[in-house]
Amino acid sequence: MATAAILIIGNEILSGRTRDANVAFLGAELAARGITLAEVRIVRDDSDAIVAALNELRRHFTYVFTSGGIGPTHDDITSAAVASAFGVALKRNPEAEACLRTRYAANEMNAARLKMADIPQGATLIDNPVSQAPGFRLDNVFVLAGVPRILQAMFDGIKGGLAGGPPQHSRSITLAAREGDLAEGLAAIQTAHPETEIGSYPSFTEGRSLVTVVARGTDPAMLDNVLAETRALAVRLRAAVLDP
Amino acid sequence: MATAAILIIGNEILSGRTRDANVAFLGAELAARGITLAEVRIVRDDSDAIVAALNELRRHFTYVFTSGGIGPTHDDITSAAVASAFGVALKRNPEAEACLRTRYAANEMNAARLKMADIPQGATLIDNPVSQAPGFRLDNVFVLAGVPRILQAMFDGIKGGLAGGPPQHSRSITLAAREGDLAEGLAAIQTAHPETEIGSYPSFTEGRSLVTVVARGTDPAMLDNVLAETRALAVRLRAAVLDP
Structure with a gap:
């Protein structure tokens, strides 16, 4: 690499x-x-x-x-x-x-x-x-x-x-949630997708706790899967998904 | 230090x-x-x-x-x-x-x-x-x-x-000039004031070449001297001094 x-x-x-x-x-x-x-x-x-x-x-x-x-x-x-x-x-x-x-x-x-x-x-x-x-x-x-x-x-x-490799892509999704509530589910998604790098970034906007989940990797289809699983996690946790 | x-x-x-x-x-x-x-x-x-x-x-x-x-x-x-x-x-x-x-x-x-x-x-x-x-x-x-x-x-x-030392201060001045025209005079000021750290930062704003000179050190009076000498350099070079 x-x-x-x-x-x-x-x-x-x-x-x-x-x-x-x-x-x-x-x-x-x-x-x-x-x-x-x-x-x-x-x-x-x-x-x-x-x-x-x-x-x-x-x-x-x-x-x-x-x-x-x-x-x-x-x-x-x-x-x-x-x-x-x-x-x-x-x-x-x-x-x-x-x-x-x-x-x-x-x-x-x-x-x-x-x-x-x-x-x-x-x-x-x-x-x-x-x-x-x-x-x-x-x-x-x-x-x-x-x-x-x-x-x-x-x-x-x-x-x-420059000699590189396949381009790295990223996808992100922002949830109205607190990191501590997402953490366990997100860790499971990361474990299921070891080739994808999943990051979790909290912020506080207008009194609301938000978490942006960023998935990075070389396979766009895999990133879409990770995002779909993150959306499913949000549904389970009753966390709103904000449009990017 | x-x-x-x-x-x-x-x-x-x-x-x-x-x-x-x-x-x-x-x-x-x-x-x-x-x-x-x-x-x-x-x-x-x-x-x-x-x-x-x-x-x-x-x-x-x-x-x-x-x-x-x-x-x-x-x-x-x-x-x-x-x-x-x-x-x-x-x-x-x-x-x-x-x-x-x-x-x-x-x-x-x-x-x-x-x-x-x-x-x-x-x-x-x-x-x-x-x-x-x-x-x-x-x-x-x-x-x-x-x-x-x-x-x-x-x-x-x-x-x-935290155990530190005397506070470090800074002063800056912006000249309408090109770095290459200031460099020799500025180097002389630096040599005369070894205890002061003098930095030169070029920028281009609205088609004009600007240089911001920043002096840092623990003695505010010395920093004022450095700035005064930089102003004198600007006068010698017919470079306008911009108010900060």
Whole structure:
């Protein structure tokens, strides 16, 4: 089974200043390609932390996607940290420099912008159609921008090359019930369908206890069965089913 | 320096179905107590993954806060995994059971709800004023609910016992500029203020390139200096300063 991890690099995500939007995007895109997103890590703009996390993740998972820290400012240290993690040199990449020179006039080019052309040796560039500064791939690690619009455009260019499996589908149903009343019946449905992953998510809306049951798996017919059994459980418990 | 990590447990966060709201809350609360949130991990509802992550994090950081997986359904496996990670037994806790019995009438009590009273041996309970099922603390690990309202109420009860340091403050300013034009001047400001953490966050709004500069540290006067120098940099670059 193909698995993936995301390594998000950036103090601003940890401080809560910026809310991550890339996990939801990548999680859905990977599921559609039959790749299970198994772990996400968020670390600070700290070289040791990035190196340690990256070296662990790239050995455990089929693919690792990093997000953030490849811009021109002093706090953008991802490329250098990735080079350290792989034990390779960080070098000015002529192809990356040429990309940047299509965007910036000669009088706009400076050392900070050129830093974005410093790429670990042996890496393959990832096209950035939004703002030209490229990402790159090294072995099973894809280094992407943190800005969602750019990350999405970069992913669009690489997704065709990912080896996955049958797409993962999901179905959900929301019941007006409390989790503790559903739990036993839901556990029985899960036991009867070991190939389907069944999740139960409580919420409280307008004073009402709701539970959303989500079924995930590769066989849509099986997911429909799980949902039908969950509806039958709701009838037994006299719990209303809310239309999604 | 006191540091912390958050371990978020739940397939629903990885699938993008549910967007995490606990990192932003805990990050801000911890910063206010002088505790640096250094890492976040999100793992699946998988015992091995939870055990491995927890054992790494609790050795690296002053405090670990877990979020999610302590409810009554089959996919709630956090308490059992925490017991495994610490090598202690998971046992019915009479105090936790008493809490649950204040909420549920005798005819509502069932095995699934009682599961929420199974707590690793040696743990101290964390009060849950919202829905009674308690969290718990074991050594430097705080096991909290995933539902934000409950996590926040639980944190409210434990925050007084956390040993931190001087509160971390932040200041920010937004300039109508491109990062590559600011980078050199900003790096000089960072070099002059090593005790302040200066971050640079680009965005594109209504066709305009903006950069928000965030300064963080324990000395508010120093942060004001950093912001004043950033304003002066903006003047030199003829970049408009947007009121926050």
